[in-house]
Amino acid sequence: MKPIGGYFSLELPMKEELHKNAIRLNTGRNCLEYILRARQYRKVYIPYYTCEVILEPFKKLGIQYEFYHVDVHLEIKDSPLLKEDEALLYVNYYGLKQRYVEKLAEKVGKCLIVDNTQAFYAKPIPGIDTFYTCRKFFGVPDGAYLYTDKFLDENFAIDQSFERMASLTKRIDIGAEAGYEDFQRLSKSLVGQPIRQMSTLTQRLMQSIDYKKVAEQRRANYLQLQAVLDKSNILCLPLESDAVPMVYPYMVPVSGLREKLIENKIFVARYWPNVLEWTTKEDMEFLLACQVQPLPIDQRYNEEDMNAICSLI
Ligand SMILES: Cc1ncc(COP(=O)(O)O)c(C=O)c1O
Structure with a gap:
């Protein structure tokens, strides 16, 4: 018998998972x-x-x-x-x-x-x-x-x-x-x-996530960063019309950028620390691990936040 009544659980909207058949x-x-x-x-x-x-x-x-x-x-x-x-x-x-x-x-x-x-x-x-x-x-x-x-x-x-x-x-x-x-x-x-x-x-x-809204926000944020930063970005990865990116990967040969971003509370991860151990300076992957700043473009952020990232850079 399913329990009915009593105290509440965390209140969450009920929608559908994106990968409901996986x-x-x-x-x-x-x-x-x-x-x-x-x-x-x-x-x-x-x-x-x-x-x-x-x-x-x-x-x-x-x-x-x-x-x-x-x-x-x-x-x-x-x-x-x-x-x-x-x-x-x-x-x-x-x-x-x-x-x-x-x-x-x-x-x-x-x-x-x-x-x-x-x-x-x-x-x-x-x-x-x-x-x-x-x-x-x-x-x-x-x-x-x-x-x-x-x-x-x-x-x-x-x-x-x-x-x-x-x-x-x-x-x-x-x-x-x-x-x-x-x-x-x-x-x-x-x-x-x-x-x-x-x-x-x-x-x-x-099940509580609005997947469509998240996708739209991520794409809008990405396009905003792309418009400003693409010309100085070594990576050239076009945003396909169906793509919903994780981050905006910004690759520039500028040392200290990551530290500067973090100092200003723009938290960027390193993809991935282990790559620096697995490869040498001559390898593309070593450069990627050093020089790519995965800039946040996720659903928590808006136009104003993207402007803040751009002006800091
Ligand atoms: C590229 C990549 N593949 C796989 C994984 C593993 O995912 P999980 O942490 O859910 O095991 C991660 C991160 O942890 C990842 O960055």
Whole structure:
């Protein structure tokens, strides 16, 4: 019998998830683990330019991986020739590489794995294993979506997220700096987690989002930064009409820009610190990790905020 009455839970609007037909899991890296286990790949080619947590499932399952380089368009420099039981993982960088993902899907076929962690709105391509993570686009602690047609015959436990809410609630209540340690703790707590189904709380939060509005705001903010900054940006990544970007990637050979932005409370991440260890100064990825400032363009911000970023730069 369903409980009726008594105290309330957190009040949230009830809409529809964007990826309502996907498999719901706890993290992006665990979507990758799911794919690796279901497909039983022996080896996967992965980019140097990615987040190190992607290695977790490889290490856990003892599956081989080999790095590949990308060029200034963030496209694969030398495409590996895939043998049987081998796959190619590509990151849809900043949510701006969907046309290239479509080309890759045609060329590589089923052995392509698309990491849409930075491209929450990119449509999955039928027959291509594709995963998304929630916390890079929305104020949720965890959660991921997976599209595949190869299923594991296992009943995964349902995750619980209520103890991972501190950074999200503190940022509202007492400010960005106050919740930063909790955010770091949250990131650490996602390391080494087994595959679980997305928590009911995260799913409920994902059901409360106005996806259309978020998309419009992100695109408007992106276009505003693009209009001002594109001429000095080394990267030239056009915004396709269906793209909803994660950030505006601004690449300039100016040292100290990141520090200056952060000093002025424009918090930019580094994609990704591990790349500086995996590559050398001669590699494109090293430059990307040094010189790309992923400027925030997300749904929390408006025209005035974008103006503030532009004038500071
Ligand atoms: C490119 C990329 N792929 C995969 C992941 C893993 O996502 P999750 O943290 O949900 O496991 C991340 C970030 O953590 C990422 O930046």
